[in-house]
Amino acid sequence: MGGGYPAALESLIGELKQLPGVGRRGAERMALALLARPAAELEALGALIGTLPRTVGRCPRCGGLSEADAVCGICGDPRRDDSLLCVVENMPQLFAVEASGHFRGRYLVLGGKISPLDSENGEGLNLRGLCDLVEAGNVREVILALSSDVEGRATAVFLAELLEKYPVRVSRPALGLPAGANLSFADAATIGAALRGRVGVQD
Amino acid sequence: MGGGYPAALESLIGELKQLPGVGRRGAERMALALLARPAAELEALGALIGTLPRTVGRCPRCGGLSEADAVCGICGDPRRDDSLLCVVENMPQLFAVEASGHFRGRYLVLGGKISPLDSENGEGLNLRGLCDLVEAGNVREVILALSSDVEGRATAVFLAELLEKYPVRVSRPALGLPAGANLSFADAATIGAALRGRVGVQD
Structure with a gap:
């Protein structure tokens, strides 16, 4: 391994890094967290991932x-x-x-x-x-x-x-202000759409 | 499944959500990205995770x-x-x-x-x-x-x-300003440590 992770862990980090929103550091943290899990849990997780194509359609x-x-x-x-x-x-x-x-x-x-x-x-x-x-x-x-x-x-x-x-x-669904939102936080396009699509106060 | 994910995918989301830095939405995105992978890759990833306790020591x-x-x-x-x-x-x-x-x-x-x-x-x-x-x-x-x-x-x-x-x-390693950093971005504790540990300009 020289100064790196063991081969299996490095492979796992590489795989995790390909997931959306996961960078190298995040993948390292995730891989080390997985490694800390009991063997039985890791086997179950491995089987879950390996059989996804058959269990989900x-x-x-x-x-x-x-x-x-x-x-x-x-x-x-x-x-x-x-x-x-x-x-x-x-x-x-x-x-x-x-x-x-x-x-x-x-x-x-x-x-x-x-x-x-x-x-x-x-x-x-x-x-x-x-x-x-x-x-x-x-x-x-x-x-x-x-x-x-x-x-x-x-x-x-x-x-x-x-x-x-x-x-x-x-x-299509209406465009407009998000429910519960402060108008001052809305962008111009949203305020424009909300004004164009305005409805009576009693509606 | 009612209005939810298939059982196997929901289990996977639950497992991914336990990893550091991963929330419910991130776990959903990661699970759906995994599902889009070829079956052979998922089997290899599953085996990699399942055998971690034996391959890494x-x-x-x-x-x-x-x-x-x-x-x-x-x-x-x-x-x-x-x-x-x-x-x-x-x-x-x-x-x-x-x-x-x-x-x-x-x-x-x-x-x-x-x-x-x-x-x-x-x-x-x-x-x-x-x-x-x-x-x-x-x-x-x-x-x-x-x-x-x-x-x-x-x-x-x-x-x-x-x-x-x-x-x-x-x-212990010295405390001080990070290399290449603008002094105005350093916090008071770091500047204090850097001043206490000051060295000659020729060193």
């Missing part, structure tokens, strides 16, 4: 994560509203909408956004799944719950054109 | 990390200076000293610091290893390269007392 309806390749809990829930379809970029966005408690429809996980600088053809996105769900006929409204950044807006425009041929309303 | 001389339980590369290097022993808290500190390129002696990894609020008896620290090395007779000077926080200073005082009975010099 994609829901064939919404494209979201599911147990193995079964239909996910949301798609399988008969009490959800089939007429509302919420399109999200990825799982964290799905969970954010779900955690709000204000949506009881179905989801479609797109698997990404369109980057206007790369290609605009939506390659790699779950467009087939979206069209299948809309063509099935129960969907009345598609809510494009995408980020309000450049890629998210480009994706929304692309999807709105794709859905033009279907008899569905296409909407 | 402690050096019986310095208490630092080593391949399995062999003597580490530094302790096994005959060109290092036996008369200088640098005491560090843990492996990251050892690598910091080593990376400076200004130390060619041996190390002793203490495995922690004394917390003055808890106990002052040094329980859990590698004191046996330290005394063994000093008693072996070749050590002329012990450098206590500990953090200059409360715990580090308490540990230095404790170790200095422990080493009083041996014919060795006990020293």
Whole structure:
């Protein structure tokens, strides 16, 4: 090892460093913390990671994560509203909408956004799944719950054109001030959007 | 899964969240990034983590990390200076000293610091290893390269007392301004230490 970590630990640090938001120092701290764990826990964690491809799959309806390749809990829930379809970029966005408690429809996980600088053809996105769900006929409204950044807006425009041929309303969540926020901390674009979208005080 | 992640992914998020510096959101991002990896890579990473207790051990001389339980590369290097022993808290500190390129002696990894609020008896620290090395007779000077926080200073005082009975010099690295730093950014304690420890301009 000379003046370095043992080979196995160095490999682990290299692997951890590839994770999002983890730098060299963070990976070292994480690897040393793992090393301090009991052997049985490390074996269990190793098995958990090694079997991920078999234990976690994609829901064939919404494209979201599911147990193995079964239909996910949301798609399988008969009490959800089939007429509302919420399109999200990825799982964290799905969970954010779900955690709000204000949506009881179905989801479609797109698997990404369109980057206007790369290609605009939506390659790699779950467009087939979206069209299948809309063509099935129960969907009345598609809510494009995408980020309000450049890629998210480009994706929304692309999807709105794709859905033009279907008899569905296409909407997006309102832009405006975050709930509970001090107006003086909002950026100009947000204040502008909030003013343009102003509503009556009684609403 | 209801509105949550598949069970295996939720377990993984829980495990990752226990690592230092990783919160719930970071653990989610890391777990989703892992899931996107090829199955073969995940199996290799899982095996790497599962076998850590067997592939990484402690050096019986310095208490630092080593391949399995062999003597580490530094302790096994005959060109290092036996008369200088640098005491560090843990492996990251050892690598910091080593990376400076200004130390060619041996190390002793203490495995922690004394917390003055808890106990002052040094329980859990590698004191046996330290005394063994000093008693072996070749050590002329012990450098206590500990953090200059409360715990580090308490540990230095404790170790200095422990080493009083041996014919060795006990020293610590100098406190002062960081190399290349603007004096106006230094805190009062550091400037005070740098002034007290001032040296001739020609030195």
